[in-house]
Amino acid sequence: MPTRTNAATAALCAAVLVAAVTGCSSGFDKAKDGPAQDDKGAQNLKVLIATSGNAETAAVEKAAKAWEKKSGNTVEVQIAKDINQQLGQAFAGNRPPDAFYVNSDQFANYAKGGSLYAYGDQVPDAEAFSAELRQSFTYDGKLVCLPKDSSTLGLAVNTDLWKKAGLTEADYPENWEELEKAADKLTKGDVTGLVTSNEYQRLGAFMKQAGGWVTDKKQTKITADSPQNAKALAFVKKMLRSGSMKYANQVDAGWAGEAFGKGKAAMTIEGNWLAGAMKQDFPDVKYDIAELPAGPKGRATLAFSNCWGVAANSTHRKAAVDLVRFLTSQKEQLTAADATGLMPSRTSALKTYAQKHPESAAWVAGSAYAQGPVTVAGSNKVLAQFNTDLASLATRDPKALLASLQRNGENKVGKGN
Amino acid sequence: MTADVIERPPKRRAPRSPEPGTRNLRRGEGLWGWLFVSPMVTVLGLFLLLPILMAAWVSLLDWDGQSNPFTADARFVGLDNYRNLLTEDGLDRTLFATSLRNNLYYVLLTVPLQTALALTLAIVVNQRLLRGRGLLRTTFFFPSVTSSIAVSTVFLFLFQGSGAINRMLSWIGVQGPNWFADSRGVLRVLLSGLGLVDSVAPGAAAPGEGFMGLAWSEWLAGPSVAMSTLIVLAVWTTSGTFMLIFLAALQDIPRELEEAAALDGVNRRQMLFHVILPALRPVLFLVLTLGLISTWQVFDQVYVMGQGEPGNTTLTPAFLSYTSGFEDADYGQGAAIAFILLAIVLVLTAFQRWALRERGPRTEVRRAGR
Numbered sequence: 001m002p003t004r005t006n007a008a009t010a011a012l013c014a015a016v017l018v019a020a021v022t023g024c025s026s027g028f029d030k031a032k033d034g035p036a037q038d039d040k041g042a043q044n045l046k047v048l049i050a051t052s053g054n055a056e057t058a059a060v061e062k063a064a065k066a067w068e069k070k071s072g073n074t075v076e077v078q079i080a081k082d083i084n085q086q087l088g089q090a091f092a093g094n095r096p097p098d099a100f101y102v103n104s105d106q107f108a109n110y111a112k113g114g115s116l117y118a119y120g121d122q123v124p125d126a127e128a129f130s131a132e133l134r135q136s137f138t139y140d141g142k143l144v145c146l147p148k149d150s151s152t153l154g155l156a157v158n159t160d161l162w163k164k165a166g167l168t169e170a171d172y173p174e175n176w177e178e179l180e181k182a183a184d185k186l187t188k189g190d191v192t193g194l195v196t197s198n199e200y201q202r203l204g205a206f207m208k209q210a211g212g213w214v215t216d217k218k219q220t221k222i223t224a225d226s227p228q229n230a231k232a233l234a235f236v237k238k239m240l241r242s243g244s245m246k247y248a249n250q251v252d253a254g255w256a257g258e259a260f261g262k263g264k265a266a267m268t269i270e271g272n273w274l275a276g277a278m279k280q281d282f283p284d285v286k287y288d289i290a291e292l293p294a295g296p297k298g299r300a301t302l303a304f305s306n307c308w309g310v311a312a313n314s315t316h317r318k319a320a321v322d323l324v325r326f327l328t329s330q331k332e333q334l335t336a337a338d339a340t341g342l343m344p345s346r347t348s349a350l351k352t353y354a355q356k357h358p359e360s361a362a363w364v365a366g367s368a369y370a371q372g373p374v375t376v377a378g379s380n381k382v383l384a385q386f387n388t389d390l391a392s393l394a395t396r397d398p399k400a401l402l403a404s405l406q407r408n409g410e411n412k413v414g415k416g417n
Numbered sequence: 418m419t420a421d422v423i424e425r426p427p428k429r430r431a432p433r434s435p436e437p438g439t440r441n442l443r444r445g446e447g448l449w450g451w452l453f454v455s456p457m458v459t460v461l462g463l464f465l466l467l468p469i470l471m472a473a474w475v476s477l478l479d480w481d482g483q484s485n486p487f488t489a490d491a492r493f494v495g496l497d498n499y500r501n502l503l504t505e506d507g508l509d510r511t512l513f514a515t516s517l518r519n520n521l522y523y524v525l526l527t528v529p530l531q532t533a534l535a536l537t538l539a540i541v542v543n544q545r546l547l548r549g550r551g552l553l554r555t556t557f558f559f560p561s562v563t564s565s566i567a568v569s570t571v572f573l574f575l576f577q578g579s580g581a582i583n584r585m586l587s588w589i590g591v592q593g594p595n596w597f598a599d600s601r602g603v604l605r606v607l608l609s610g611l612g613l614v615d616s617v618a619p620g621a622a623a624p625g626e627g628f629m630g631l632a633w634s635e636w637l638a639g640p641s642v643a644m645s646t647l648i649v650l651a652v653w654t655t656s657g658t659f660m661l662i663f664l665a666a667l668q669d670i671p672r673e674l675e676e677a678a679a680l681d682g683v684n685r686r687q688m689l690f691h692v693i694l695p696a697l698r699p700v701l702f703l704v705l706t707l708g709l710i711s712t713w714q715v716f717d718q719v720y721v722m723g724q725g726e727p728g729n730t731t732l733t734p735a736f737l738s739y740t741s742g743f744e745d746a747d748y749g750q751g752a753a754i755a756f757i758l759l760a761i762v763l764v765l766t767a768f769q770r771w772a773l774r775e776r777g778p779r780t781e782v783r784r785a786g787r
Contacts, residue, residue: 085743092482092748109746113483249598249727252578381745385508388729391600408508 038315043073045316045323048090048100050083050306052273052340053280059339060327067326073319091115096311098320102145103306104136108377110309111139117310118144119321128346129328130303135217136372137307145307146328147345149336151272152366153205153301154289155179161191161266173293176209176235183244186266193244195265196256198391200383201373202269205302206232208371209295214383214405219376222409224386225402232295233398240394247391261285271304272363276341289362303370305345343367378412476752482742498753506630513754514629516732520713522640523648523733528708531652535659535704540693542660543667554664561657568654569721573597576646596646600728602638603645641730647718655711659704666700667693702773706766713762734758 047064051057057079064075078097080086084106090096091113102110110116120126120143126134133147157172165185173179183193196202200214207213212228215221223229239245246265253259260268261282268274269292278285292301308324310317326332330352333344337353343363344353354364374383386405393401451458475486476498484490501509541547542554560568575581576596583593627633640648670693678692694701716735723731725740734754742751 088482088743088746094485105744106746109481110483113481113746115483247598250595252595252598378745378747381508381512381740384725384744385512385729388725391726391728411507 035313035315037317039318043316043319045073045075045099045320046097047075047077047323048080048083048086048097049077050080050101050103052342053276055276055339056336059336063327063332063336064323066332067323070326071319071322073316073323075323094313096313098311098314098316099324100309100311101148101306102309104304104373104375105380105383107137107144107307107309108139108375108379111144112377115309115312116144117312117314117317117321118142119310119317119324120144120146122321123325128348130345130347130350130367132303132367132370132372133305133345135219136303136305136375139375145309146324147305147307148328149333149340149342150303150305150345150350150367151342152303152363152370153202153269153271153292154362154366155292156260156268156270156274157288157290158260158263158266159286159288161186161263165266169288172288172290175294176296179293180239180242180244183239183267184242187244190264192246192251192259192265194239194267194269195246195248195251195253195259196269198247198249198393199387200390201302201304202256203233203236203390204371205269205292205300206236206295208300208302209292209297210235211295211297213371214374214409215376219374222406222413224409225399225406228297229402230399233393233401237393237398249391260287272342272360275360279341289360291362291365299369301366301370303367303372305373376413379409382408382412472752472755475748476756478749480748481746482748483746486748494749498749499757501750502753502757503629509750511630512729512732512737513734514631515635515729516734516737517629518631518636519640519644519730520715520733523644523651523715524709524712526640526645526648527651527655527712528705530648531656531659531708532701532704534652534656536663536697536701538656538660539663539667540689543664554660557660558657560654561661563654565654565717566721568650569718572646572650573722594642597643597723598727599642600730602635602641602730604637604639605634606642607639641727643723643727644731647715647722647731650718650722651712651715655708659708662700662704663697666697670696698773698775702769705769705773709765709769710762713758713765 047060049057049060051060057077061077064077067073068075080101083101084103087096087100087102087106087110091110096115102116107116111118116139118139120134120138123143123146126143126146129147130150133150134143137143137145137147155173162171165188167182167185171178171182173182179194186193200207204214207229210228210232212223212226212232214224214229216223236245240247248254248256248259251259251264253262253264256265256268257270257274257277258281259265260270260274261278263285274289278287291299294300308328310320310324314320327336328345330344330346330349333346333349334352334356336342337344337349338356341360343360344350347367350364350367354361357364382405385408386401389396389401389404471486475491477493477495478486478491479494479497480486480491501507502513503510538557542550542557544550547553577583578593578595578598580596582596586593628636674692674696675688678688683691714735715733716739719725719731719733719736720739725732725736735758738751738754738758740751741754742748
């Protein structure tokens with residue numbers, strides 16, 4: 001029976017609770033210079049990474065140990081299960097790790113929220129990193145974080161299936177027509193000529209080859225509904241309809257690499273991570289990596305990377321930047337590349353990498369003309385919807401898809417959301 | 418929360434004692450009462466009430482999760498988040514409408530199916546003459562104690578294009594679909610024989626057409642083939658739990674009641690509909706309510722099996738709320754989705770309570786007795 005006394009008691013309880021919680025929660029320090037820095041003595045840094053496997057974890061831990069020795073600080077490397085969620089929670093709780101991987105799709109959200117410490121100006125040799133990736137990790141005209149590594153898309157070719165179809169190395173497609181012809185020839189029985197996924201992160205390469213892209217160079221405008229993009233998607237649609245190209249889920253594979261390894265696909269479009277996956281899951285499959293065929297506007301591919309973020313709220317920013325600079329040094333990048341198969345993000349290290357790994361030559365070549373990922377705040381949802389739409393590209397009008405991408409994109413970007 | 422929803426109609430309270438002498442005594446009791454429950458009140462308040470209030474506040478903000486939501490850093494936008502989801506034309510509303518559509522079909526199919534299956538199983542294993550009852554009960558209950566993540570993963574393999582289910586279908590000459598890649602609505606698949614066009618993935622409707630940014634044809638397409646497998650999974654895993662609840666209630670029905678009915682010469686059908694089911698009414702309400710709440714909040718199966726794929730047809734409001742927060746850094750919208758979901762569950766539960774209220778002679782008798 002709720003009486004006035006009870007209501008008053010309840011209100012009192014609630015007030016006490018609110019006071020207790022707000023009292024306990026740490027203050028967010030959004031001051032311009034961030035929290036007071038701890039520069040004295042040995043510092044303990046927390047590093048959060050989303051690892052691709054044991055090899056990468058071991059490589060990062062080893063490099064961190066080397067830095068510990070050199071700097072006298074200590075580093076605690078934590079492995080994230082779901083880094084977007086964990087970082088989101090850490091920022092909301094105001095207890096972020098000092099340094100961490102930032103997914104390119106989350107970069108703009110974090111940078112806009114002021115969670116990333118823009119340390120680009122403290123890296124004297126920033127110019128040595130791939131210009132395209134630097135552009136992707138620039139926010140508000142400032143280079144915010146350094147690309148951890150790089151990978152580009154190449155055309156993987158199953159050499160056995162290739163020979164069986166009566167093709168030779170000279171037939172590696174140089175342009176769209178040849179790609180279509182080769183895919184037609186290779187499609188037989190259970191084998192599909194080209195298998196990829198219904199993502200702009202793959203099909204976007206065709207858009208770029210046709211001279212289009214989702215945004216303009218500075219990522220300030222959405223340029224989805226261009227005739228170039230429509231041309232690219234029309235080409236993809238044609239191949240999808242002919243059956244010589246399929247999406248991975250249509251051939252019952254979790255991703256295109258699986259279809260490729262299982263011999264369901266004679267060609268696929270994937271990045272450097274394919275090498276590691278093939279070595280682990282399908283070591284007996286022989287394959288070559290060729291450059292992606294050129295479109296009407298020449299060669300193009302897509303580049304991917306994560307960056308090493310430093311938390312704006314860290315009390316060890318100087319040490320964290322130093323750690324990141326160490327981890328992205330030429331030597332460490334090359335060691336990491338050997339362990340993970342991902343390419344260095346330093347242009348100079350890339351040359352050494354190419355000499356050491358001639359089988360990855362096509363991927364290395366791609367970084368000269370690659371397009372970096374879209375890093376516009378709030379664009380995730382829009383691009384996810386575009387990917388969903390691309391799944392039904394075979395039955396839909398490419399122009400309508402692009403128009404809806406344009407509308408949704410302008411909505412989000414316009415809102416500054 | 419469910420506890421007071423399923424509370425039986427309150428008995429009449431004993432009349433308060435009017436003597437002034439006892440009042441002070443009562444007052445002291447009240448104070449002690451508060452003292453004794455204060456640990457629980459504190460825990461509930463801290464971990465339930467307060468977070469709900471904070472989430473309600475967040476749903477009114479444009480908050481990116483990277484500042485203190487209780488300072489001016491997070492912009493107060495009033496009902497904008499709700500407006501974006503419900504009235505304003507755009508991607509947010511289309512996605513939300515799609516998720517509502519998906520979940521509505523999920524609830525409409527899952528809740529009746531799991532309740533009916535659970536009741537049937539309970540009646541079967543309640544038969545005293547059945548041999549191996551213990552074994553059967555364990556078997557039926559087993560899916561419920563298995564982790565939903567593990568079950569989802571097994572289902573992923575079973576329903577692959579070349580998985581066990583399709584192989585079994587091929588024995589009887591049916592070519593099964595590629596379950597998790599098939600975004601066609603099952604209603605549309607069934608109707609396509611009548612000359613309807615093949616389905617396309619849900620996209621934005623032309624302005625002024627459809628409802629909440631989703632074309633009518635999309636609303637009416639039914640659950641997708643992929644969603645249907647989620648429904649099968651939910652029915653299979655939850656019916657065991659509900660069977661147990663029904664079983665407990667069945668064993669609570671006085672034996673004399675059934676014997677008396679048997680003496681009156683009812684057949685089995687009449688026994689079920691006029692004796693057993695009425696006796697199960699409160700439990701039926703419990704099972705339906707629990708089912709309704711859990712199906713509207715379906716998340717883990719979606720997270721493991723589809724993440725909204727294919728064609729957004731396994732997108733649910735709970736999952737959309739999660740992605741709004743953690744993928745799109747739009748926690749305000751995520752919280753708003755959660756509150757709309759809460760409103761839906763409350764309204765539907767109230768409706769259910771009204772629909773399952775006690776009617777007929779028994780109520781009359783009680784009224785007359787007052």
